[in-house]
Every structure is written in structure tokens, then in C-alpha cells.
């Protein structure tokens with residue numbers, strides 16, 4: 001099983017940006033944590049990160065016929081991007097939306113998610129463990 005893990009804008013700043021919301025782990029720590037988990041359960045993972053909306057659309061499209069699942073934290077584009085929603089709908093690859101912080105407990109604008117409508121699951125507020133839970137969910141779905 002092959003899973004593509006996509007992170008959107010400012011997630012490269014993990015460990016520096018607003019630790020009260022996003023914790024102290026860096027983006028590199030996050031990648032290592034996901035890799036370790038994926039190795040343990042025998043899943044292949046690849047990683048992409050960009051601060052640009054169009055890049056995120058390209059990454060999602062690249063999953064078509066190449067990946068069995070997508071885990072995506074679109075960052076702030078969650079709350080604005082119909083293009084990212086449409087990309088997930090286009091490829092038909094099971095996709096889990098992940099947020100490190102609990103977006104429902106923050107500003108009202110963070111409660112809106114365009115991408116959610118195209119996702120098999122949304123995980124919010126479980127810190128970086130949410131990425132591991134997302135992978136487990138996709139693996140369970142593929143075994144059914």
C-alpha cells in the first residue's frame with residue numbers, strides 16, 4: 001500500500017510557529033515519526049509540502065493511479081480552497097484530512113472546511129498523532 005502525505009502552507013514552520021497550537025515537533029520530526037510508523041505496519045509513504053495552492057493541486061493529481069491513499073493537512077487552504085476540494089474529487093483516491101490543532105475550538109473561520117466534503121475522514125486536534133491515525137484508517141479501509 002502506498003500513501004501520499006501532503007502538507008500545505010506554513011507546516012514547514014512546525015516547531016517554530018505558534019507552539020501552543022502546533023506543539024514543538026519540527027516538520028522533520030513529523031516526517032520521521034510518520035516514516036517510523038509506516039515502516040512498522042509495512043506501508044510505503046511519500047511526502048510533499050508546499051506553501052502554494054497550485055502545487056497542492058498538482059500533488060493531489062499526481063496520486064491518481066500512483067497512490068492508494070492521501071493524508072493531507074491543507075493548512076489555511078482548508079478554509080478557502082475549492083480548487084483543492086475539486087482535485088480530491090477528481091482523483092477518487094481515498095483521502096483523510098488532518099489538522100494538528102482542534103480547528104473547531106478556534107476562530108469561526110477555521111470551522112469551515114471545503115475539502116472535508118471529499119474526504120473519508122477528518123481528524124482534528126490529535127496533534128501529530130492524527131497523521132498516524134489517518135494512515136491506520138486508510139490501511140483498514142484497504143483491507144475491507
Ligand code: DQA
Nearest residue numbers: 010073075076099100101110
Ligand atoms: C491547521 C489548522 C489551520 O487552520 C491552519 O491554518 C494551519 C494548520 C492544523 O494543522 O491545525 O495552518 O491545518
